[in-house]
Amino acid sequence: MAGKGVQRIASLLLVLNFCMYAIVAAISGWALDVAMDRGFTIGPGLALPAHFSPVFFPxxxxxxxxxxxxxxxxxVVGAAAAIAGIHHIRTWNSQSLPSAxxxxxxxxxxxxxxxxxACKEIELEGRNARLRTIEAFLIILSATQLVYILAIHGASPTRTRS
Structure with a gap:
C-alpha cells in the first residue's frame, strides 16, 4: 500500500516537473531568439566589436x-527525463527504474x-520578468526534481519475471 502512495506522489511531481521544464525551455528559447535578433552585427570589414562575447545577450x-x-x-533534458519517468510510473517495476x-x-x-x-544572475541584478521566471523555476525544480528522484527510489517497485 505504501508503494501506491509514493507512486502517486512521484506522478504528481513528474507532471509538475514536466510542465516547469517545458516553461523553462520555452522562455530560454525566447531569450535565445531575442539574443540572435538583437545581437552584434558584423560590419562590411568583418571586424568584431571591441568587447565581443559569443554569449552576449542584450x-x-x-x-x-x-x-x-x-x-x-x-x-530539454528535464522534459525528456519526465517522459522516461512516465514509462516508469506506468510500469512501476525494477526494469524501468534505472532509466527513469x-x-x-x-x-x-x-x-x-x-x-x-541563476543565483549569479540574481546577484548581478538588472534582468526582466521572464528571466526572473526562469530563475524561480530553476530554484524550485532543483528541489522538486530531487524529491522526485528520492520518491522513485523510496518505494521498491515490484520485480517482474522475464
Whole structure:
C-alpha cells in the first residue's frame, strides 16, 4: 500500500516537473531568439566589436547568456527525463527504474548547474520578468526534481519475471 502512495506522489511531481521544464525551455528559447535578433552585427570589414562575447545577450546582465544556454539544455533534458519517468510510473517495476532514475539524475545535475547560474544572475541584478521566471523555476525544480528522484527510489517497485 505504501508503494501506491509514493507512486502517486512521484506522478504528481513528474507532471509538475514536466510542465516547469517545458516553461523553462520555452522562455530560454525566447531569450535565445531575442539574443540572435538583437545581437552584434558584423560590419562590411568583418571586424568584431571591441568587447565581443559569443554569449552576449542584450537583455539581462553578464550571466544571462550562460544562464539561458544551460537553462535551455536543462529544460530539454528535464522534459525528456519526465517522459522516461512516465514509462516508469506506468510500469512501476525494477526494469524501468534505472532509466527513469539515471535520466532524472542527469536532469537534476543540469538543473543544479543552471540554478547556480541563476543565483549569479540574481546577484548581478538588472534582468526582466521572464528571466526572473526562469530563475524561480530553476530554484524550485532543483528541489522538486530531487524529491522526485528520492520518491522513485523510496518505494521498491515490484520485480517482474522475464
Amino acid at each position: 537583455i539581462g546582465n553578464a550571466a544571462t547568456g550562460f544562464l539561458v544556454i544551460f537553462a535551455l539544455v536543462a529544460g 532514475a539515471s535520466s532524472g539524475m542527469v536532469a537534476w545535475a543540469l538543473t543544479l548547474l543552471a540554478m547556480g547560474l
